[in-house]
Amino acid sequence: MNLSRFVKHSSLNLFKEGNITCLYQQNLLPDFCVDMFSSGYWQQQDAILGKAVGRGTAWFIQHPVTNMVLRHYYRGGLVGKLIDDSYIFTGIMNTRAAKEFLLLQQLQQWQLPAPKPVAFKVTRTGLTYQADILIELIAGATDLVGLLTKSSLSDNIWREIGKCIKRFHQKNIYHHDLNAHNIMLDSDNNVWLIDFDQGKVMTKSGPWQQRNMDRLLRSFNKELAKLPAFQFSETNWQMLMQGYNSCLHKD
Template sequence: MNLSRFVKHSNINLFQEGNIRCLYDADLLNDFSVEMFDSSYWQQQNAVLGSSTGRGTAWFVQHPQVKMVLRHYYRGGLIGKLINDSYFYTGFMNTRAAKEFILLSDMQLMGLPAPKPVALKIERQGLTYNADILIELIPGANDLVALLTQTELPEQSWQQIGACIKAFHQQRIYHHDLNAHNIMLDSDNKIWLIDFDQGKQMASEGPWQQQNLQRLQRSFLKEQKKLPVFHFSEENWQSLLQGYSS
């Protein structure tokens, strides 16, 4: 596999063993091993910081050089009920993990507030593969849903959220699942976007930008109906749109 695609990025190395291929940032993982994609490895090291459960379990782990999120790729929707985590293999660079890794790497060069990719693993089984990824954990960050169940956000924060989304859209970055869980605020109140699985850089601006915003608004309204306390209002949404437009 040609790694020239990554020359402009960090010190990206290739690991191959049998039917397993990995990419990793040697500046962040100078002691890389394939076992790092197994949560039990981190448990044995007493290095698990926590976890979150969605489609699958994401593990927050502590490496001496970097705190990371370990995530396995699972299928969603109806097909996910039949096929849990296998994908048809059409080439390494076409895998979900490689595409997300590349996009995250590119966004680092653009200066966008998205987490750094650290490593990925592709394991083939004949015509299919499954995948894992390690991504830098954003220190001191909470997602919007967790925050809005506890407190109201000031108008300025809503405007900053809108401005953050606009910064990604100006670089033609499409977020496949822009929802309230995938927007983070860190301890300095900086806004971040996470989870760029199936995201991509679009060829041009277009309806996808408005569709991103509409999806986010539906996410807020869904959480508002579901949760007993959720500090979100139409005024908050208008502040977000004001930040997006400014």
């Protein structure tokens, strides 16, 4: 399905100008303009709440309707050292931004704890493109690495983390980069998953689910080796897996 046909059957708005294509939620971004995908625009509005630096910089944006995260798409690994942020263009629906946006929309329909998609932008240059995305900023949320460098978590919270991941797996949601940075707790200790770049809905359950969990465990152990104050143990992992295997959330 092309993007124009998809928009006809949804509440989304399509913006096209020259080599730029954007999709946005009118109810979340009624004042949309293409400059909103630039951190400089928000700095001029004095609307930057903060930032997080990883592969690139994620900017936290204050907005009257919903606070947002602005993220540019960067390549990882060895290829990323050479190409940085350009991707081969094979159609708007195949771009990283469109895929993540539409997956987040699906997660909202399934009422899974993931941020709402707000808007994305794809800029095409010849055979390649660059992309940006705006998503909802989860109020009062902190990632597990930030939390575990300050204090331990209760057994019950570890079980809730496992249950949360299980809910996604029961819907066959593959998270490409399930790690301790992409699991968050809000101020009420609700568990959220973020960063669904390259995520997708699988056709069925299978070994990919175990690979997701193996990746997560490696992430915890990596942070444990790197950060002296990081509080994680085998018992914590057992509690997480106890929650994961309890199957309390059935959709």
